[in-house]
Amino acid sequence: xxxxxxxxxxxxxxxxxxxxTLPSSARRPIAALWFAAFTxxxxxxxxxxxxxxxxxxxxxxxxxxxxxxxxxxxxxGAILDPSRVQxxxxxxxxxxxxxxxxxxxxxxxxxxxxAMLEGQWSPGRVGSLFLLTLMxxxxxxxxxxxxxxxxxxxxxxRFGRHFFAESDRRVAESKINLIL
Numbered sequence: 001x002x003x004x005x006x007x008x009x010x011x012x013x014x015x016x017x018x019x020x021t022l023p024s025s026a027r028r029p030i031a032a033l034w035f036a037a038f039t040x041x042x043x044x045x046x047x048x049x050x051x052x053x054x055x056x057x058x059x060x061x062x063x064x065x066x067x068x069x070x071x072x073x074x075x076x077g078a079i080l081d082p083s084r085v086q087x088x089x090x091x092x093x094x095x096x097x098x099x100x101x102x103x104x105x106x107x108x109x110x111x112x113x114x115a116m117l118e119g120q121w122s123p124g125r126v127g128s129l130f131l132l133t134l135m136x137x138x139x140x141x142x143x144x145x146x147x148x149x150x151x152x153x154x155x156x157x158r159f160g161r162h163f164f165a166e167s168d169r170r171v172a173e174s175k176i177n178l179i180l
Contacts, residue, residue, distance in 0.1 A: 022080055022160070024081070027077040027078075027080040027081060028073045028074075028076075028077035029073065030077075030080065030156075031072045031073060031076035031077040031079060031080060031156060032069040032070070032072045032073035032076065032077075033069065033072075034072060034076070034152055034155075034156045034159075035068040035069060035071065035072030035102070035149070035152050035156075036065045036066070036068050036072065037065075038068070038148055038151065038152035038155070039064050039065045039067075039068035039069075039102065039145075039148055039152070040061060040064075040065040042144060042147075042148040043060060043061040043064050043065065044061065046144060047060060047061070055117045055118065058113065058117065059110060059113055059114060059117065063106055063109045063110055064102070064106050064141075064145075066109065067102045067103075067105035067106035067109055068098070068102045068106075068145075068148070068149070068152075070102075070105055071098045071099075071101040071102040071105055071149075072098055072102075072152075075094065075097055075098050075101060076094070076095075076098050076152075076153065076156065078094065079091055079094055079095075079153055079156050079157050079160065080156065080160040082160075082161075085157065088154060088157065091153050091154055091156075091157040092150050092153060092154060094153055095149040095150035095151070095152060095153025095154065096146055096149060096150055096153075097149075098149040098152070098153060099145040099146040099147070099148060099149020099150060100142075100145065100146065100149070102145050102148075102149060103137070103138070103141055103142055103145040103146075104134070106133075106141070106145070107130055107133040107134045107137060108130055110129070110130075110133050110137075111126045111127075111129035111130040111133055112126055114129055115129065
């Protein structure tokens with residue numbers, strides 16, 4: 001029976017109150033996938049009407065998603081930890097930080113990717129491309145990264161609180177119904 005419960009719960013464990021909890025080792029990968037998926041969605045919606053070449057899809061959809069996944073892995077996993085993030089204000093702030101870090105990581109990846117994918121740019125110009133992307137890209141990419149990061153953080157927070165343990169160690173009535 002114990003083996004069956006372990007297989008049935010899979011990734012999830014139950015705390016002493018019978019409420020599902022997420023192991024700390026799974027928080028970071030889930031946050032990384034969550035932020036990467038939201039960034040891919042935002043990039044697709046932003047470039048919806050444009051016909052894009054394969055290099056442009058890599059530069060403007062894949063690289064931002066990769067950058068958001070990295071930033072979400074490093075700073076976003078705490079959103080699923082009830083002891084570190086307790087309310088929506090902290091969640092929005094953490095999402096803004098993830099968005100800002102996403103933009104900086106994207107600027108570095110974009111500078112390297114543009115130098116590799118486009119023939120006019122040499123690898124010796126990566127530093128100047130990075131600075132150019134940071135300075136001018138902040139006008140268009142900065143707000144998009146910040147809004148996407150905050151939206152992803154709030155939805156991840158709500159998702160985590162809905163499906164996993166409550167932050168004050170109480171079991172919600174809806175969770176009691178799920179357990180029974």
